[in-house]
Amino acid sequence: MAQGPSTSDASGAAAIDPLLPDAPGPDSESALPSYADVSVKIPGLVFQLRRDARGRLQLTELVGSDPIAAVLSPLRDVLDIRQRLGDLMGEAYTEVMRSVEHSAHWLSPITTRLRLACPESAPRWYSIQAIPERLDDGIVWHGVMVDIEEQVAEEQRLRYLSGTDELTGLANRRAFMGQLERAVSLSTRHATALSVMLLDLDHFALINDTWGEGLGDRVLCQLAALVASQLRQEDLLARMGSDEFALLVPLTPAGRSRELGERLCQSAARHDFGIGRQKVTVSIGISDFVRGGNSAQLMQSVHANLMDAKRLGRNRVVHRWAPWKE
Known part of the structure; x- marks a missing residue:
């Protein structure tokens, strides 16, 4: 009996996306509902970032209710978001892109934090974690972005107290x-x-x-x-x-x-x-x-x-x- 397409690792076992269990492929029309379902359980944003064979970065999915979504959502209509990310991230852009390149080369997770300007509020700290998946025509990252402003403030307070x-x-x-x-x-x-x-x-x-x-x-x-x-x-x-x-x-x-x-x-x-x-x-x-x-x-x-x-x-x-x- 014929079966639908599936991905397998070297041992023949079906690969499991750690962030999106049983998620359809990136090109599936039902991908957005899957990300939306996951975002309900995560205090932040769920995103999908794709890099094509020419090195262009595209924000293909972004769901969640964090205020920073208002800044990032317009990027979904941009063919290559690298310049826009540079404008948005400022000095942090170089380090973030270095993490992206390292992840693309080694297929290792991206784990970083950066401070972003939010609409109608002071800049806030965010944690970004993403898992890469190699495709025939590039790489896609499935990730989460979480507001850690309170966590960073507490870390700074403890560092201050430890030396003050x-x-x-x-x-x-x-x-x-x-x-x-x-x-x-x-x-x-x-x-x-x-x-x-x-x-x-x-x-x-x-x-x-x-x-x-x-x-x-x-x-x-x-x-x-x-x-x-x-x-x-x-x-x-x-x-x-x-x-x-x-x-x-x-x-x-x-x-x-x-x-x-x-x-x-x-x-x-x-x-x-x-x-x-x-x-x-x-x-x-x-x-x-x-x-x-x-x-x-x-x-x-x-x-x-x-x-x-x-x-x-x-x-x-x-x-x-x-x-x-x-």
Whole structure:
């Protein structure tokens, strides 16, 4: 008995489209209802992209209710959408087309994400996944396009929190130490100056005990803002924990950083932190990086200088050569 046409793999087993089970061939008139049926179950758009033997790209199917459909639907009437995609995707176009070429060559899935401008709203992030199928006259991709704006926003929030002090909004210890490692590497490679400063708020426990932790937190935030206002864009200020702050000062020898430290001490002493007549002061230790050393030695040296500033009466800056230089 004669049977209808079917596709088979090398073993003779019938091939199954992972996105569209039992879907008819791309040229079938009933293809659109099949895509529509699938789109009901997917929170986004279902599409079919075809590339002919001449390399022209055509958007042959697009179903779904996402707002971006209003932007993409007109492309179904375009014989070759590559230029229109370039206008729509901007800088992302090159990377997307690289994924398309790789998929066409290896018949591997396309998995990418990009940001697209939506009608009457800010640009949003979308995830695109598509499975290729080779045809006699080209390749067709069966794909889905899903709005992932909320997912990307959450990823960005978590990345921000992983490197940010929640109270002050400054970099945290983890972020500072990572940046310090990179700065030490650059200083070693290019023989450039690098210094680090540790700044500790004097008698902070007394401030908390007298005025309460809420006002103590306000003092920390004010101090962070006061210091940050006197830094260059390339400097990195971080809260290392409790009342201790660190400052990474690239391309600057410690002698110059000491001048900055003195200004910070004076600024803190003059500033009104809103705790009556109680004076807020800071102690600062500074060390410069020496080629042949490492970040751990640098932090050990600057911490020793901070302890000396405390021991010598607080409200002062101490800068001494690192132990391994002597």
